[in-house]
Amino acid sequence: MTPSVLIYVQHLLGTGHVVRAAAIGRALRRRGCAVTMVCGNTPPPTLDTDGLTIIALPPVRASDATFQELIDEHGEPITDQWKDRRRERLLEVFDACQPDILLTETYPFGRRQLAFELKPLMEKARARAGTRLIAGSVRDILVPKADRRKEEEMAETALRYFDLILVHSDPGMVKLDDSFPFAHRVAHLVTYTGYVYLANRAEPSPLEGIDEVIVSCGGGVGALHLLRCALNARSLSTRAGGATWRLLVGHHLDEAVFSSLVSANGDGVIVERARPDFPRLLDRARLSISQAGYNTTLDVLASGVPSVLVPFAQEGESEQTMRALALAGRERVICVKETTLTPDILARAADAALALPRVENPTDMNGARASADTLIREWEKRR
Missing domain, CATH: 3.40.50.2000 (Glycogen Phosphorylase B;)
Known part of the structure; x- marks a missing residue:
């Protein structure tokens, strides 16, 4: 038996978050899991989602690099009514999927603006006996906050709701402690997976890229x-x-x-x-x-x-x-x-x-496979 997995991902400016989430989703799919990925913004057209069920929430993005204002697909600031509709839709997706594993990308170490839907999602997942594992997925480096209290709240949220935190880094290069001052408080939840890298192997035409x-x-x-x-x-x-x-x-x-x-x-x-x-x-x-x-x-x-x-x-x-x-x-x-x-x-x-030599890459880049293995192993422990 393999678990069903619901992945929540919200990219606000760049596309790295959804690319990483999809890579983990594909690795879980190869292990036989049914994977649904619920996206809070429009995925890039280059994204490989083969084998995944993609469900789109009403899209939202940051208006600029300050991340202070969120806007909808029409470029308008989101309203309380918009938040209500999106929260209801997200909870409907959870009820329809009835996942064994819930995986949130970035949260609780970011996406505080989406707490209006994420905290209700966490509460629903915690209340459902069938969801055996709630896990967070974070990249190698977090963005430091000027207000230290916000970072402390991230740790508190992790401790309240989460069973596991996957850090997608090679600890020989970067550790969570390097960018998160409360890493010690959540250390017992943390597993380093290595970097999540699954290159798209699409081939250019024969002459493209050569010596460019x-x-x-x-x-x-x-x-x-x-x-x-x-x-x-x-x-x-x-x-x-x-x-x-x-x-x-x-x-x-x-x-x-x-x-x-x-x-x-x-x-x-x-x-x-x-x-x-x-x-x-x-x-x-x-x-x-x-x-x-x-x-x-x-x-x-x-x-x-x-x-x-x-x-x-x-x-x-x-x-x-x-x-x-x-x-x-x-x-x-x-x-x-x-x-x-x-x-x-x-x-x-x-x-x-160009004066630097080409070198072999010693960095652990099997993070998608390691993430899938860890999630399934931790779920099996809790069955």
């Missing part, structure tokens, strides 16, 4: 400055000026902005939307230039391609900077601050990265 500079930005929101600098950096680079620069623009970036980037590209520069064969392009590339989101960084590490990381750091965001600096300290990448980025600085960083 691949510039990427995940979902695309918040990467416009990087993309514009990359448009003008090619001619300034000594080591990469003769290569084709391929800019992959995320699907969440506005169509008008995308069109302006296409119109501005010059000789030797290709501008197109993000594509599912991105990992294979990196395998063929001379250089990668990207932000430092969880999934993109893993794609870069898996390929071994020399890399420039320009971590997203708007509105005090520190998660990507911490990840990039951890890799730069191991001489794996060249890290450039977003606030100082210019085409000339990007070109010089590209030249410096």
Whole structure:
């Protein structure tokens, strides 16, 4: 007998959360589990959801990088009536699924704005005898809070509702303690899974990507400055000026902005939307230039391609900077601050990265399989 699993995921700005959740869902499906993934925002078109039942809640996203305001699919601030409808829909999904395992992505270590639906979900799951396991799924690095009390409340929520916390990191590189001051309080719940990485193996056409500079930005929101600098950096680079620069623009970036980037590209520069064969392009590339989101960084590490990381750091965001600096300290990448980025600085960083050797990746990246194994094992203990 294998358990049924309900995964809750809400991505507000980038797409890394839903990509990671889907990877774990597919690993559970391969173990024979029936997996339903309930999504609080529109998944990217490149997402592999093969074998999963996807249920869409009324979509919500952050209006900007401050995460202070949530807006609906029409760009309007969400209302109390909207919250009521979405909460009711989420609880209906739980009742219909009757899951043996409930897995929440990020919560309780984030998504406080969604407490109006998540706390009722937790209460319902705790009250149902058949749901034997409630687990949280978090990436390697959390975003520190200015108000320490908020972080303490995260730990308290974990202790109140959760049986297990899966931390998707290699503890030899990054530990929960590095970004969460109350990690000691939840240490007995924590299992490190390794990084969650399941590359899409879609193949580019035979000549695409070979010896190119691949510039990427995940979902695309918040990467416009990087993309514009990359448009003008090619001619300034000594080591990469003769290569084709391929800019992959995320699907969440506005169509008008995308069109302006296409119109501005010059000789030797290709501008197109993000594509599912991105990992294979990196395998063929001379250089990668990207932000430092969880999934993109893993794609870069898996390929071994020399890399420039320009971590997203708007509105005090520190998660990507911490990840990039951890890799730069191991001489794996060249890290450039977003606030100082210019085409000339990007070109010089590209030249410096191309002086780095390609290296084998020693990082544990089997986190999806380990997550599935751990969830099933812990569920079996509680049967």
